[in-house]
Amino acid sequence: MSDIFISYKREEREFAEQIVKALGEKGWPVWIDAEILPGEQYRQVTLKRLQTCKATIVIWTPASIESGWVLDEAQRAQHRGVLIPLMMAPIEDYPLGFGQLHTHNLVGWNGKADHVLFKPVLTAVERLVGPPNSNAGGGDKKKTERDDRISGERAPLKRDELIFIAVASAIVAFVSWPFINIAIRSQTTFWGNDFNNLFNFLRLDSLFYAVPALTALGWAYDRWEARAAAQKPEMRRTLRMAIAGLFAAALLLGLAFAAKDDGTTAHFAVWAAATWGATLVARRYGPRLRALFAPD
Numbered sequence: 001m002s003d004i005f006i007s008y009k010r011e012e013r014e015f016a017e018q019i020v021k022a023l024g025e026k027g028w029p030v031w032i033d034a035e036i037l038p039g040e041q042y043r044q045v046t047l048k049r050l051q052t053c054k055a056t057i058v059i060w061t062p063a064s065i066e067s068g069w070v071l072d073e074a075q076r077a078q079h080r081g082v083l084i085p086l087m088m089a090p091i092e093d094y095p096l097g098f099g100q101l102h103t104h105n106l107v108g109w110n111g112k113a114d115h116v117l118f119k120p121v122l123t124a125v126e127r128l129v130g131p132p133n134s135n136a137g138g139g140d141k142k143k144t145e146r147d148d149r150i151s152g153e154r155a156p157l158k159r160d161e162l163i164f165i166a167v168a169s170a171i172v173a174f175v176s177w178p179f180i181n182i183a184i185r186s187q188t189t190f191w192g193n194d195f196n197n198l199f200n201f202l203r204l205d206s207l208f209y210a211v212p213a214l215t216a217l218g219w220a221y222d223r224w225e226a227r228a229a230a231q232k233p234e235m236r237r238t239l240r241m242a243i244a245g246l247f248a249a250a251l252l253l254g255l256a257f258a259a260k261d262d263g264t265t266a267h268f269a270v271w272a273a274a275t276w277g278a279t280l281v282a283r284r285y286g287p288r289l290r291a292l293f294a295p296d
Helices: 010-026 044-052 068-080 116-129 140-150 159-184 195-199 207-230 235-255 264-293
Strands: 002-009 055-060 083-087
Touching: 002 010, 002 068, 010 055, 010 116, 044 068, 055 068, 055 116, 055 207, 068 083, 083 116, 159 207, 207 235, 207 264, 235 264
Parallel strands: 002 055, 055 083
Antiparallel strands: none
């Protein structure tokens, strides 16, 4: 059973998942509300976990300090003496009643369990929970590893992040073709100077069809990478290098045969690669962007 509870603002779930993964790598299973089963009462399950956990990690951000739910959970944990407050994004001041309690600053943490900024968190968790259980039996150990993979798997990209990807994809359609023209020394490259095609409902390569399709592919890739990395964390870098290599090869082939297809392959290679890059950016910085622009 998990002895560590994490309190966070729902829109900033990635911060919580980073902590879940880091603590899981060190041997501490962490409970997060994603583990609530269908049909269970959210409030009852959360309250039970909050009352029985040995440590409660609260994530302070500009959004969470305005959340009544997070404040209530933090207050209950503080009353029990099991609160570990962490600041994951810069805030002007701590909520009333929590200013006298030392809050560890994790702004700039890279998400790694061995990072110097995370070491005080490990010390605080061990002080409250005890050393991690590294001698679990075969069946229990397999179950714990499975639970850690499930709880550590990232949440799907949210609406704001998908909008960012779609906008980035649309912008690339306007700015990439001149560079392809220069690269192949052609004035009749895919779309050429005719921007009207971008808004033509009758063309499958218009913004109305290509942008949603590329955004959906970005979302699908993110889910695929998350599941693969949950099984083998070292796979994330390998997957990204492989995808980058595929895009580079497609671009080179497109440039080599541009005379036959008027640069269509080269243009789509750049367009898809840029959408993929926007997906990675949205995944990495989405929660912090929402913290800056979302009042609640």
